[in-house]
Amino acid sequence: MPKPTLSIEFLGAAAEDYLPHLAVDCVVFGFHAGQLRILLTHWHARQRWSLPGGFVRRDESVDSAAHRVLQLRTRLDHVYLQQYHTFGGLDRRDEEIEHMLDHEDGRQAARAWINDRFVSVGYYALVDWTEVTPTPDGVLTDECRWWDLATCPPLLFDHDAMVARALATLRSQLGHSPIGLNLFSETFTLPELQRLYEAILGRPLDRRNFQKRMRELGILERVGELRGAGVRRAPYLYRFDRPRYEQALREGILLRR
Amino acid sequence: MPKPTLSIEFLGAAAEDYLPHLAVDCVVFGFHAGQLRILLTHWHARQRWSLPGGFVRRDESVDSAAHRVLQLRTRLDHVYLQQYHTFGGLDRRDEEIEHMLDHEDGRQAARAWINDRFVSVGYYALVDWTEVTPTPDGVLTDECRWWDLATCPPLLFDHDAMVARALATLRSQLGHSPIGLNLFSETFTLPELQRLYEAILGRPLDRRNFQKRMRELGILERVGELRGAGVRRAPYLYRFDRPRYEQALREGILLRR
DNA sequence: TCAAAAGTGTTGGTCCTACACCCATGC
DNA sequence: GCATGGGTGTAGGACCAACACTTTTGA
Numbered sequence: 253m254p255k256p257t258l259s260i261e262f263l264g265a266a267a268e269d270y271l272p273h274l275a276v277d278c279v280v281f282g283f284h285a286g287q288l289r290i291l292l293t294h295w296h297a298r299q300r301w302s303l304p305g306g307f308v309r310r311d312e313s314v315d316s317a318a319h320r321v322l323q324l325r326t327r328l329d330h331v332y333l334q335q336y337h338t339f340g341g342l343d344r345r346d347e348e349i350e351h352m353l354d355h356e357d358g359r360q361a362a363r364a365w366i367n368d369r370f371v372s373v374g375y376y377a378l379v380d381w382t383e384v385t386p387t388p389d390g391v392l393t394d395e396c397r398w399w400d401l402a403t404c405p406p407l408l409f410d411h412d413a414m415v416a417r418a419l420a421t422l423r424s425q426l427g428h429s430p431i432g433l434n435l436f437s438e439t440f441t442l443p444e445l446q447r448l449y450e451a452i453l454g455r456p457l458d459r460r461n462f463q464k465r466m467r468e469l470g471i472l473e474r475v476g477e478l479r480g481a482g483v484r485r486a487p488y489l490y491r492f493d494r495p496r497y498e499q500a501l502r503e504g505i506l507l508r509r
Numbered sequence: 510m511p512k513p514t515l516s517i518e519f520l521g522a523a524a525e526d527y528l529p530h531l532a533v534d535c536v537v538f539g540f541h542a543g544q545l546r547i548l549l550t551h552w553h554a555r556q557r558w559s560l561p562g563g564f565v566r567r568d569e570s571v572d573s574a575a576h577r578v579l580q581l582r583t584r585l586d587h588v589y590l591q592q593y594h595t596f597g598g599l600d601r602r603d604e605e606i607e608h609m610l611d612h613e614d615g616r617q618a619a620r621a622w623i624n625d626r627f628v629s630v631g632y633y634a635l636v637d638w639t640e641v642t643p644t645p646d647g648v649l650t651d652e653c654r655w656w657d658l659a660t661c662p663p664l665l666f667d668h669d670a671m672v673a674r675a676l677a678t679l680r681s682q683l684g685h686s687p688i689g690l691n692l693f694s695e696t697f698t699l700p701e702l703q704r705l706y707e708a709i710l711g712r713p714l715d716r717r718n719f720q721k722r723m724r725e726l727g728i729l730e731r732v733g734e735l736r737g738a739g740v741r742r743a744p745y746l747y748r749f750d751r752p753r754y755e756q757a758l759r760e761g762i763l764l765r766r
Numbered sequence: 767t768c769a770a771a772a773g774t775g776t777t778g779g780t781c782c783t784a785c786a787c788c789c790a791t792g793c
Numbered sequence: 794g795c796a797t798g799g800g801t802g803t804a805g806g807a808c809c810a811a812c813a814c815t816t817t818t819g820a
Binding site: 721743 | 769770771
């Protein structure tokens with residue numbers, strides 16, 4: 253990995269190859285130990301964290317840019333990724349970042365480019381965190397890792413608001429789309445799935461009603477029984493029935509409350 | 510109104526004052542005679558119609574840009590305006606428009622600016638059409654008027670898709686937000702309100718159930734009785750109780766189905 | 767008195783919510 | 794054998810959908 257430096261080469265290329273003023277940022281949700289987590293990147297110049305983001309190449313769609321950014325930070329292809337809002341306020345700067353380039357070797361034009369006002373298209377992704385290889389860009393950011401949503405630090409720019417809105421969108425989707433295929437490895441148990449729903453909704457659900465509704469959706473296949481390590485009865489393992497899951501995704505489902 | 514010309518002055522100013530590559534487009538919904546209508550602008554150079562749109566000034570937020578564009582085309586302030594999706598595909602060009610400037614007196618730079626690839630932030634607005642003064646910009650467009658949604662012509666760029674998506678968003682909002690305050694003049698009748706819901710949903714609703722639910726929402730005030738011109742019983746007039754309507758807008762409502 | 771549209775209330779069924787008991791496991 | 798968590802079914806209530814008759818008006 254190259255030493256993290258904001259080089260002439262980097263920003264010069266940026267100004268040529270990318271659309272100015274336009275960014276994409278991704279709220280990458282994972283799920284582990286009953287907690288929602290998000291992937292954050294660390295800006296060495298500011299010693300603070302932000303969402304993984306990037307710019308839009310002149311020859312790619314905004315959706316493609318989001319997928320590319322996500323691939324770069326996670327090494328994952330074919331991720332479930334949804335555009336949810338575009339953030340275009342005038343308050344989207346960070347003064348420290350505007351000055352940090354004074355210490356770097358960038359040319360004026362390059363500095364101007366990165367310090368320009370940006371409008372950012374927000375995406376959220378749902379991923380199986382075990383498949384992710386968190387990868388900083390090595391230029392602006394020197395670290396990339398998971399944070400529990402509940403304990404993550406205040407983020408740069410307006411990224412706290414972007415996370416909040418992504419979560420709200422996810423929550424409102426929950427009653428209309430199946431969820432989980434992208435967040436779990438191949439198999440999972442119903443208690444795990446329930447904990448995912450509870451983490452997203454922020455409230456407990458009734459186990460019996462939850463299991464009944466999930467079974468009735470007809471998108472689950474029971475696989476076998478989990479031999480748990482714990483002092484308790486082992487729950488069944490499930491996997492999603494892909495064709496049915498994707499059909500439910502297309503046609504929508506109806507889970508009330 | 511100036512003769513519609515794509516002048517050096519216009520595009521020169523555009524390149525300086527506006528963010529490149531970024532546009533806002535507005536799907537302005539009105540309601541008349543039981544039909545949803547949208548406001549369209551006519552491009553004289555192409556002899557075709559598009560959504561009213563515009564660019565984002567360097568010193569304004571994207572939301573402000575959308576409000577400004579809407580004010581210019583409708584003369585209305587304080588419009589109900591919702592961002593719903595950002596369109597960033599590579600297929601957002603119109604070949605004829607890319608060439609039309611060959612016949613104009615623009616400089617190379619100005620031509621390049623308008624022919625650049627654009628990413629567009631889509632907004633939809635709900636307005637009382639009787640208060641709108643449709644106003645073309647007189648530069649790119651020479652006419653601005655209402656079209657019935659059902660009979661409007663194929664639009665320029667990807668604006669047909671933008672309309673379809675705006676309508677789908679509006680439809681999905683219908684169960685969670687009150688609607689109508691912005692689409693009617695001061696007073697309206699329940700049959701009128703029902704026809705609005707039916708136009709948005711694209712299916713008929715049961716009169717009794719509709720009236721019961723609307724009454725139960727507690728956001729309506731009965732005003733008096735409409736002396737109808739028709740050969741029939743006159744319906745009651747209603748107005749929205751503003752504070753309650755706005756509360757319902759903030760807190761959400763729950764209309765199933 | 768008829769046609770056309772408006773206003774209103776009840777009932778049946780569905781779906782959601784709440785809830786209790788037994789099972790499997792490891793200590 | 795007990796503590797822990799998993800699996801399952803039922804009963805009551807809320808809400809939605811379906812539905813019929815009466816009122817008003819102008820012709």
